[in-house]
Amino acid sequence: MPGIYVSQKLPNGIKLHFLPTNKFKTISIGIFIHQELSSELAALSALLPSVLEKGCRLYPDYLTLQRKLENLYGADLSTDIIKSGERHTLAFTLETAHDRYLGENSNLLGEGLAILSAVLTDPLLENDAFSEKYVKQEKNQLIKDIKALLNDKATYATERCLSEMCAGERFGVFRLGKIEDYGKINPAGLYQYYKQLIARNPVDIYVVGDLDEQAVLDTVEGYFNFSRAENEADLPGAELKGVRSEQLSLEEQMAVNQAKLVLGYRTATGFKDELHCALLVYSGILGGFPHSKLFMKVREEAGLAYYIHSRLERHKGLMLISAGINHEDHEQARAIIELQLSDMAAGKISDTELENTKRGLINQLLSRQDSPSQLISFHLDGRIGGYNYSFEQLIEGIEKVSLTEIKAVAERIKLDTSFLLRPAEGGERSDG
Amino acid sequence: MAELFKLIENKILQEKLYHFRVDPGMDLYVLPRPGYRKKYAIFSTRFGSTDNKFRIEPEQDFTDLPDGVAHFLEHKLFEDERGNVFDRFAALGASANAYTSFNQTTYLFSCTERFTENFKVLLDFVQEPYFTEQTVQKEQGIIGQEIKMYDDHPHWRVFFNLLESLYQAHPVRNDIAGTVESISRITPELLYLCYNTFYHPSNMAVFVVGDLNPQQVYSLTAENLAAKNYGPLGAIVRSFPAEPSEVLKRRVEQQLVVSEPLIFIGYKDIAVEHLKGRELMRREILMELVLDILFGTSEKLYNDLYRDDLIDENFGADYTAESNYGYVMIGGETKDPDRLCERIMGAIEIMNKEGINEEQFERHRRKILGGYIRRFNSLEFIANNFLAYRFRETDLFELPSILQEIKLEEVLALAAENLAPQRHAVSLILPAGEN
Numbered sequence: 052m053p054g055i056y057v058s059q060k061l062p063n064g065i066k067l068h069f070l071p072t073n074k075f076k077t078i079s080i081g082i083f084i085h086q087e088l089s090s091e092l093a094a095l096s097a098l099l100p101s102v103l104e105k106g107c108r109l110y111p112d113y114l115t116l117q118r119k120l121e122n123l124y125g126a127d128l129s130t131d132i133i134k135s136g137e138r139h140t141l142a143f144t145l146e147t148a149h150d151r152y153l154g155e156n157s158n159l160l161g162e163g164l165a166i167l168s169a170v171l172t173d174p175l176l177e178n179d180a181f182s183e184k185y186v187k188q189e190k191n192q193l194i195k196d197i198k199a200l201l202n203d204k205a206t207y208a209t210e211r212c213l214s215e216m217c218a219g220e221r222f223g224v225f226r227l228g229k230i231e232d233y234g235k236i237n238p239a240g241l242y243q244y245y246k247q248l249i250a251r252n253p254v255d256i257y258v259v260g261d262l263d264e265q266a267v268l269d270t271v272e273g274y275f276n277f278s279r280a281e282n283e284a285d286l287p288g289a290e291l292k293g294v295r296s297e298q299l300s301l302e303e304q305m306a307v308n309q310a311k312l313v314l315g316y317r318t319a320t321g322f323k324d325e326l327h328c329a330l331l332v333y334s335g336i337l338g339g340f341p342h343s344k345l346f347m348k349v350r351e352e353a354g355l356a357y358y359i360h361s362r363l364e365r366h367k368g369l370m371l372i373s374a375g376i377n378h379e380d381h382e383q384a385r386a387i388i389e390l391q392l393s394d395m396a397a398g399k400i401s402d403t404e405l406e407n408t409k410r411g412l413i414n415q416l417l418s419r420q421d422s423p424s425q426l427i428s429f430h431l432d433g434r435i436g437g438y439n440y441s442f443e444q445l446i447e448g449i450e451k452v453s454l455t456e457i458k459a460v461a462e463r464i465k466l467d468t469s470f471l472l473r474p475a476e477g478g479e480r481s482d483g
Numbered sequence: 484m485a486e487l488f489k490l491i492e493n494k495i496l497q498e499k500l501y502h503f504r505v506d507p508g509m510d511l512y513v514l515p516r517p518g519y520r521k522k523y524a525i526f527s528t529r530f531g532s533t534d535n536k537f538r539i540e541p542e543q544d545f546t547d548l549p550d551g552v553a554h555f556l557e558h559k560l561f562e563d564e565r566g567n568v569f570d571r572f573a574a575l576g577a578s579a580n581a582y583t584s585f586n587q588t589t590y591l592f593s594c595t596e597r598f599t600e601n602f603k604v605l606l607d608f609v610q611e612p613y614f615t616e617q618t619v620q621k622e623q624g625i626i627g628q629e630i631k632m633y634d635d636h637p638h639w640r641v642f643f644n645l646l647e648s649l650y651q652a653h654p655v656r657n658d659i660a661g662t663v664e665s666i667s668r669i670t671p672e673l674l675y676l677c678y679n680t681f682y683h684p685s686n687m688a689v690f691v692v693g694d695l696n697p698q699q700v701y702s703l704t705a706e707n708l709a710a711k712n713y714g715p716l717g718a719i720v721r722s723f724p725a726e727p728s729e730v731l732k733r734r735v736e737q738q739l740v741v742s743e744p745l746i747f748i749g750y751k752d753i754a755v756e757h758l759k760g761r762e763l764m765r766r767e768i769l770m771e772l773v774l775d776i777l778f779g780t781s782e783k784l785y786n787d788l789y790r791d792d793l794i795d796e797n798f799g800a801d802y803t804a805e806s807n808y809g810y811v812m813i814g815g816e817t818k819d820p821d822r823l824c825e826r827i828m829g830a831i832e833i834m835n836k837e838g839i840n841e842e843q844f845e846r847h848r849r850k851i852l853g854g855y856i857r858r859f860n861s862l863e864f865i866a867n868n869f870l871a872y873r874f875r876e877t878d879l880f881e882l883p884s885i886l887q888e889i890k891l892e893e894v895l896a897l898a899a900e901n902l903a904p905q906r907h908a909v910s911l912i913l914p915a916g917e918n
Contacts, residue, residue, distance in 0.1 A: 074518035076496070076859050113789070117781035121846045124853025148856040152495060192795055198742035199816065204635050306740050306915050309631040342573035351567060354624035357632055375632050403574065410576030410596075417520045417595035418578075423860065 061272055063279040069267045070259040078160050078260035079423035081144045085253040087286045088139040088221050094228030095244045096139045100130035101189040106175040106182055123162050124148050134226040136289035136366025138435045161270050168274035180239035190233045197227050208311035212470035216315040222367050251284045255434055259423040288437055289366040291321050294465040304475040310378040311472040316370040319463040322436035328448035329456035335408035337361050342407050344391040355380045366436055378473045396461040412449050495883045496859055501697035505704050507713045508685035513697035522693030523593040523862040526609050527870045530681035531586035532659040540717035549668040551661020554583040556674050558622050563613035577601040585655055587874055606707045612678045614671035623666055630660050637741050637912045645749045645910035648732040652724035655808045683716040690866040723807055728753045730908045738915040745912040746820040750902050752809030763804055764877040765885050770802035773898045775847045776839055784830045793823045806875050820911055831902045844891045855882050
């Protein structure tokens, strides 16, 4: 049965989660280091994976590392920084083809783990500091990435809405931190931060593939037995806040063709809340699918939008509605959206809407079992949220959701902040 | 009932694919994938945005289409007298969608339960057109928003601006969705005309992948098509304008709200129209090697450009080869497009002079093979790509054997031929308000 992890703790406190399955053509490995999301640490945490990847003692430059990976049949190593609720997670993933398709005596699990271990635990150092060259270079790249948020207007509008809505909360911190934070980082300070992080912060290692359990344990333990602090850092969970006393309504003008409307709601329902599944169903009925109210009313009936949907930030209990519309239509679109929310609160939900949404959510859940990265992120989400739901539990929970529970969720949901990115008047560009 | 099928085996992937021929002349492919929860099916027609002038034998007169009809038709098939097709899939727990490319329109669903019923919905809705004045009009509003969304999208704009510069006449230079003006000329009659031409099963194919029994999928398909009583359809004759080998414009610029300039350098491939089947695919694999050896993350150029702050991690190059057009595109965001362009063209020149070595060739060959195997985790990748290759008379499963037989000298020869400076064009997106 896929979806069942064998989890164990290594002597140094690192958690290993192995999922044996023969249905994939790959071996997938993921290493995740957890940190709290905070404005002081965000840039440090975002910068670290890139600096580590660009050069380690064994592969002192990116070219050498990439050649090594190519010789392992194009193994794919990537690093990332994930913002999930008020958690900031450094991610190192490696995927290779499984040995059985390559017809030679290879040991791709061992080779893959060796590379990850080299990158993560054996960095390139100069006088008790990271390489100055790489720190400078990656700082510059991350600053470019922060500026590049502007390039995708839908993402830009979403992030602007969230940062204003959650200003003053940890969640309001952007995934890559702020540009000015990077000016304060130096190679020695970053190295100190790194040493503390890998010694004290929770680490999860995932392995998914057709492999022997003992071999996986032995190999992972062999490569990741560095010494760590007795006590792991205890990271705070996401804090759920109520809505502000007066709704915040923001607009920004830009030289664009299409307006983007983003509405930010607080659901007061967190990851472990007993109404968690009811919230999933609520957002699904409202705007999670092409059969949902928002898509049917705003797009199919009124023809106002090409995309319109609602999405949840499940750890922080936020719901965002996003749409791309003509600026002239934004009040009409807004009125239709608000009518859908009040219909939901009044329990105007057909049996078909309820049933179809449950089927759709369950289909999404089961489909995640067909992708190694989805299997990993599903479990990792539980690690971050402080509770590992099983697929069966969530499916059962979704099946059981009643109209009464959805109405209870609807009562909790309150609009906090709206953001409208609109075409600049007279076609001129003006910065908001 | 035992039906005739052709079994296509791939030893490297350890996959078995069942190929059926369904009356009246449709190809059906079934790839069993034991252990997968999801079942994924696509129903695809050889009708894309570039098929804008055609006739059916024995007629002699060609029909000219406004831009964006194939994509418009795709949207409209989701609505019929009974309402919205998404609802029918939703009631069966499936997730449905569709996409239109230059050469095909594809309808799809994935589900983890009630496959048979979902599969019937897919086959039925694609075979039941319903176009009225009113529904066509409403869709003009929705697609108008889709076009506006892409108008604000720097990567989409840099891509189409480049195609418009590379090509003088070929319809690949036109946006798949058309323009607000071109779609205003679409009528229900026009949609029916296109439907009755391109949606005949002999112009279509189905690919299904998942934990399934191939014979059962065949029976379902055969019964479904038989009930529709198709008559024969004359051969579809497409007409494409003669495309000169010269590019239209050397350089095109557009201003958008972006953080940094965005550059794509394109090379027009003028040899593809003489190639078919395996030869076309061989060219594609060779070009993939050329581009990876030139611009890949393991090579000196990429690392020098990154160090010199001329590129970021999204820099890349790729090649597209269809039966009557082909192009290379190289690029990404950069603070200094002119210097980046110079370095790229310089590197191509150096490769042509100095060649490549055996170690590089082998290493990149390994990388392509490994990447190919890894992608077979994804049911969507398999189905979508298999039919896309099939429609240009090539076979996705042949990649490993072609990769094995190609020679280093071929890679070099193709680089010299296909990255010729006289057939290049440059497309730039510049930050609005600056410059």
